[in-house]
Amino acid sequence: MCYISTRGSAPELDFAGAMMTGLARDGGLYIPREVPRMDRAAIAALAGLSYEETCLRVIRPFVGDTFAEAELRALIEAAYRGFGHAARAPLVQIGANHFLLELFHGPTLAFKDFAMALIGQMMQAVLARSGQRITIVGATSGDTGSAAIEAFRGLANVDVFILFPHGRVSEVQRRQMTTPTEDNVHAIALDGDFDDCQARLKDMFNDHAFRDEVGLAGVNSINWARVMAQIVYYFTAAVSLGAPHRKVNFTVPTGNFGDIFAGYIAREMGLPIDRLVIATNQNDILHRTLASGAHVLGRVTPSISPSMDIQVSSNFERVLFDAMGRDGAALSARMAALGRDGGFSLSAAELAFLRGIFDSGRADEAETRATIAATRAATGELLCPHSAVGVHVAASHQGAQPMVTLATAHPAKFPDAVEAATGIRPVLPERMAALFDRPERVTGVANDLGALEALVRARRRT
Numbered sequence: 001m002c003y004i005s006t007r008g009s010a011p012e013l014d015f016a017g018a019m020m021t022g023l024a025r026d027g028g029l030y031i032p033r034e035v036p037r038m039d040r041a042a043i044a045a046l047a048g049l050s051y052e053e054t055c056l057r058v059i060r061p062f063v064g065d066t067f068a069e070a071e072l073r074a075l076i077e078a079a080y081r082g083f084g085h086a087a088r089a090p091l092v093q094i095g096a097n098h099f100l101l102e103l104f105h106g107p108t109l110a111f112k113d114f115a116m117a118l119i120g121q122m123m124q125a126v127l128a129r130s131g132q133r134i135t136i137v138g139a140t141s142g143d144t145g146s147a148a149i150e151a152f153r154g155l156a157n158v159d160v161f162i163l164f165p166h167g168r169v170s171e172v173q174r175r176q177m178t179t180p181t182e183d184n185v186h187a188i189a190l191d192g193d194f195d196d197c198q199a200r201l202k203d204m205f206n207d208h209a210f211r212d213e214v215g216l217a218g219v220n221s222i223n224w225a226r227v228m229a230q231i232v233y234y235f236t237a238a239v240s241l242g243a244p245h246r247k248v249n250f251t252v253p254t255g256n257f258g259d260i261f262a263g264y265i266a267r268e269m270g271l272p273i274d275r276l277v278i279a280t281n282q283n284d285i286l287h288r289t290l291a292s293g294a295h296v297l298g299r300v301t302p303s304i305s306p307s308m309d310i311q312v313s314s315n316f317e318r319v320l321f322d323a324m325g326r327d328g329a330a331l332s333a334r335m336a337a338l339g340r341d342g343g344f345s346l347s348a349a350e351l352a353f354l355r356g357i358f359d360s361g362r363a364d365e366a367e368t369r370a371t372i373a374a375t376r377a378a379t380g381e382l383l384c385p386h387s388a389v390g391v392h393v394a395a396s397h398q399g400a401q402p403m404v405t406l407a408t409a410h411p412a413k414f415p416d417a418v419e420a421a422t423g424i425r426p427v428l429p430e431r432m433a434a435l436f437d438r439p440e441r442v443t444g445v446a447n448d449l450g451a452l453e454a455l456v457r458a459r460r461r462t
């Protein structure tokens, strides 16, 4: 399997190369040169298989020669062993023909665990072969950092540093980052906001001497291996609801476009998905893009669904690449315009391409709260605010086919918002009850590149 960059001028890589590189050297994102297809018989044969076995069959062609089948199977099993539900991604019915895909049974209670747990195992396996070591540095507004620390803790060839904005993540998110005791993981409270964390991270990657010295690597959501891991639950959900004999629609709470892009790839592979519905909160750049054809950056407005508070939606570039006929040079010019002018307009053909597959909608703060309350009253389910954005948008896109809304986080990860909407304070799953008793380990650091680099140099194992 060969991977190419969306900007057309970075070297082509195999799966291991794309996973270890993350962002392509020309600034683009890696994508398979050809998406492998699964025919009806192969999809029908997934019925009744375990999550792990489905995963193996779905991702095998993307992985190519990087792992032999037996090794890949072992990595998948290790990745999902720590999940708190036998189905890994169970479906729950919340209305006539409306289902929730619960993606919050992983160790840090958000869907990010599905990708991070697997990429942790796969990276460690690739590094162990060569004896190479890497230093992963990531910036987080909460969910990605906790999932990364959980996935990489204790791994021999990886050191992990996660920057989070001091005082701006929820207590559950912070404790998930600060309570692991392994000496290869480090939670760093940066004196600044999330944008500062991302800016310093970028500075570190642009300091090429430092980058080479510590073997810097990234696991943010543009990493192809993360997208790949997320394709799997579209298959398990659709097959449970009758695919390949019946079409299914999905509504996806969306920020960086990683999760819904995995659904797009599942559809390209042949899974009978009819519509993919983009659900945004009040930070609705993607909804406005679908509605008007103009992709115009605004300012981020904080919301009760913070993991979707985003303007620059990195993975949107991947679908744009297809909408533009896979013309890397033209896409590079577009992305330059976005940086220079703060936006660009889609051509009629590009907009038609996107509208042929995607619908979109938004939920403001009041609609999000009302959906949490109404869903609780009607079904007994407590939704996290991100999932509630999805359920709100799904309601206006429900047709004759089954609709699956992705429930992206556990309500107990956002207890204040859920309690404000319902009067009920969601409780953590029992296996996590000790989170509030464990001692925390965190290092404060100034919003300063030199201080950060010194910290990484001093702490990483050599």
Ligand SMILES: *Cc1c(COP(=O)(O)O)cnc(C)c1O
Residues within 6 Å of the ligand: 110, 111, 112, 143, 144, 221, 253, 254, 255, 256, 257, 258, 259, 260, 307, 308, 386, 387, 408, 409
């Ligand atoms: C990351 C995240 C999202 C947004 O997913 P994208 O892949 O960035 O579109 C939605 N909900 C939760 C809880 C998240 O952590």
